[in-house]
Amino acid sequence: MSLWQLAWRRFVRDPVGVASAAVVLAFTALAAASALGWIARDWSSEVAVSYAPPPFMKEELLGEEMRETASSAALPDYGIQDPIAKELAEVRASLTEMAKGEARAGSLVFGADKWGRDVLKKAIKGTETSLLVGFAAAALATLLGTLFGAFAGYHGSWVDDFFNWLYSVFTSIPYLLLVLAVAAVLGQKGILTVVLILGLTGWTGIFRLVRAEYLKHRVREYVLAADAVGASNARRMFAHILPNVSHVVLVQLSLHVVLFIKSEVILSFLGFGVGVDTVSWGTMLAEAPSELILGMWWQIAAATLFMALAVTAFSLFTDAARDALDPRLQ
Amino acid sequence: MSNYLIRRLWQFIPTLLGVVLLVFFLFNWVGGDPAYLLAGKIASPELIENIRRSLGIDQPYWVQLWIFVKQVATADFGVSWSTNERVSQIFATRLGPSLTVLLPLLVISTVIALGAAMLVAYYRGSLTDRGIMIACTVGQSVSILVYILLLQYWLAYQLGWFPVQGWGSTLGENLLRYAALPILVGVIVSLAPDIRLYRSFFLDEIGQDYVRTARAKGLGEGRVVWLHVLRNAAIPITTNVMMQIPGLLAGAFLIERFFSIPGIGREVILAVERSDFPVIKAVTVYVAIATMIVNLLADLTYRALDPRVQLK
Numbered sequence: 001m002s003l004w005q006l007a008w009r010r011f012v013r014d015p016v017g018v019a020s021a022a023v024v025l026a027f028t029a030l031a032a033a034s035a036l037g038w039i040a041r042d043w044s045s046e047v048a049v050s051y052a053p054p055p056f057m058k059e060e061l062l063g064e065e066m067r068e069t070a071s072s073a074a075l076p077d078y079g080i081q082d083p084i085a086k087e088l089a090e091v092r093a094s095l096t097e098m099a100k101g102e103a104r105a106g107s108l109v110f111g112a113d114k115w116g117r118d119v120l121k122k123a124i125k126g127t128e129t130s131l132l133v134g135f136a137a138a139a140l141a142t143l144l145g146t147l148f149g150a151f152a153g154y155h156g157s158w159v160d161d162f163f164n165w166l167y168s169v170f171t172s173i174p175y176l177l178l179v180l181a182v183a184a185v186l187g188q189k190g191i192l193t194v195v196l197i198l199g200l201t202g203w204t205g206i207f208r209l210v211r212a213e214y215l216k217h218r219v220r221e222y223v224l225a226a227d228a229v230g231a232s233n234a235r236r237m238f239a240h241i242l243p244n245v246s247h248v249v250l251v252q253l254s255l256h257v258v259l260f261i262k263s264e265v266i267l268s269f270l271g272f273g274v275g276v277d278t279v280s281w282g283t284m285l286a287e288a289p290s291e292l293i294l295g296m297w298w299q300i301a302a303a304t305l306f307m308a309l310a311v312t313a314f315s316l317f318t319d320a321a322r323d324a325l326d327p328r329l330q
Numbered sequence: 331m332s333n334y335l336i337r338r339l340w341q342f343i344p345t346l347l348g349v350v351l352l353v354f355f356l357f358n359w360v361g362g363d364p365a366y367l368l369a370g371k372i373a374s375p376e377l378i379e380n381i382r383r384s385l386g387i388d389q390p391y392w393v394q395l396w397i398f399v400k401q402v403a404t405a406d407f408g409v410s411w412s413t414n415e416r417v418s419q420i421f422a423t424r425l426g427p428s429l430t431v432l433l434p435l436l437v438i439s440t441v442i443a444l445g446a447a448m449l450v451a452y453y454r455g456s457l458t459d460r461g462i463m464i465a466c467t468v469g470q471s472v473s474i475l476v477y478i479l480l481l482q483y484w485l486a487y488q489l490g491w492f493p494v495q496g497w498g499s500t501l502g503e504n505l506l507r508y509a510a511l512p513i514l515v516g517v518i519v520s521l522a523p524d525i526r527l528y529r530s531f532f533l534d535e536i537g538q539d540y541v542r543t544a545r546a547k548g549l550g551e552g553r554v555v556w557l558h559v560l561r562n563a564a565i566p567i568t569t570n571v572m573m574q575i576p577g578l579l580a581g582a583f584l585i586e587r588f589f590s591i592p593g594i595g596r597e598v599i600l601a602v603e604r605s606d607f608p609v610i611k612a613v614t615v616y617v618a619i620a621t622m623i624v625n626l627l628a629d630l631t632y633r634a635l636d637p638r639v640q641l642k
Binding site: 177307312 | 344345349352353356357470471472473474475476479480483576601602603605607610614618621622
């Protein structure tokens with residue numbers, strides 16, 4: 001039986017692993033459906049009234065609003081004629097007409113934001129952005145880390161020295177500081193920028209592990225045998241050794257998806273992340289401080305719920321995959 | 331020992347040179363021409379030419395690199411592009427507030443995390459262990475932003491137990507009044523990852539032979555756990571705590587930003603927002619130097635903690 005078959009058997013015996021894998025798959029499907037435009041395509045259309053609450057909050061808030069209008073109508077005008085009363089009446093009339101044409105909803109499942117956009121749709125679209133950034137950046141970082149690690153560990157000598165030097169340079173700057181410095185230099189927003197920032201700075205951990213694996217494997221008998229039958233260096237590195245260390249690489253890939261999703265949220269929150277025409281969990285949280293003060297908690301709740309579910313599932317899935325692929329660790 | 335020290339300090343040079351090259355490459359090459367940035371929206375060619383000359387950007391790259399190396403060597407990064415404050419002055423005034431929050435945060439969170447980790451490691455596999463581990467995984471999955479936002483809203487804005495934000499002028503006032511909530515938030519956020527990590531360190535030790543021996547000769551459980559296991563797990567724990575320091579210095583920027591603490595982290599965010607390159611360059615280089623020194627100190631602490639460790 002191959003390593004993968006054994007690992008699969010161990011994996012399906014772990015109920016937590018299977019459940020988390022199901023949630024991860026569900027989120028991936030959600031993101032894919034959103035990317036293909038099947039759902040949440042119209043996330044930016046203003047479908048509800050500003051700050052429309054979730055249905056169970058509706059009664060409470062409406063009561064407050066009515067009280068407010070009643071008190072403002074009771075304001076005395078001391079017999080002075082309002083000079084712009086006529087104009088105001090016109091504006092009001094045209095506003096109600098506009099509102100009639102659009103017929104905005106009074107409440108939505110997850111409520112609405114300041115502009116009346118559906119928070120649920122924003123959260124789904126944000127899932128697409130966050131997963132896309134997480135996967136793409138993790139793929140880039142894993143590619144770099146694996147390539148560097150393979151060359152350093154396999155060739156040794158000055159190649160190893162060079163990559164170790166690069167590693168010590170990158171790790172002597174704290175990760176988030178490096179990310180911010182690159183963000184400051186690039187100075188432009190967008191999904192591609194975030195992927196580049198995170199991917200180009202986040203390869204160091206993978207490099208160290210892959211290098212250690214290659215150091216271990218390059219003197220093993222199967223590699224020496226491959227050398228004896230005349231396999232080239234590249235063939236030994238990537239056709240012989242790589243499949244034998246791929247479980248390490250895969251676990252790291254999964255681990256970094258989580259790390260980069262979290263980093264993207266922080267970058268976007270600070271305004272150095274995805275552009276203004278894109279929604280991510282980070283940009284949703286960025287709207288939260290001013291909303292919280294007004295008592296509108298549903299946007300932060302939706303973003304937190306989606307993110308917590310996705311990240312927890314991913315973390316548990318990573319743990320389960322590591323246990324299944326490398327049973328010695330248990 | 332002195333040989334070891336000299337060799338380690340000698341090794342700083344290539345790494346520091348690498349950091350300088352990396353920062354130079356980022357800011358002078360990738361970053362493009364800062365003269366347009368500095369000149370503002372309406373810029374005459376003469377103005378841009380002047381700025382370029384004063385910054386030395388009209389010189390070839392190797393001269394610019396030499397200017398930067400001299401800046402690092404003399405610790406003089408000039409003035410901030412946006413406030414004209416001297417960069418060294420910015421550091422001198424921002425370090426205090428950062429440390430006021432960070433040192434208590436580090437001590438409190440380490441002590442609590444060690445206690446909790448020992449508890450769950452001791453009762454490994456029990457309901458307590460699994461419960462706390464699941465709580466840690468879920469707790470870690472929520473963004474640090476959410477913790478800050480909600481705790482600030484709930485404890486400061488709604489209940490009024492703490493000031494929402496701000497900073498005073500005396501150390502006592504800052505520590506007891508303004509830094510209390512930021513420290514609390516920091517402790518809560520760092521608990522989950524710390525407990526998970528320390529638990530794995532303790533688990534490595536708790537199954538060892540010396541623990542069985544200690545029990546066999548009749549030592550109490552408290553003595554076994556808090557003296558024997560803790561002392562043997564001290565090396566990875568010390569490394570972890572020390573390694574956190576430089577990262578925290580710049581990494582606490584979210585806390586500093588939300589609570590308006592005039593520390594280094596907030597300065598980094600402001601500098602990134604304003605494209606204030608001298609400040610970011612200086613922070614990056616200084617924090618890199620601090621990281622290298624802390625790494626060396628961690629290795630020396632090993633030696634003090636465990637005489638078996640040979641420093642080569």
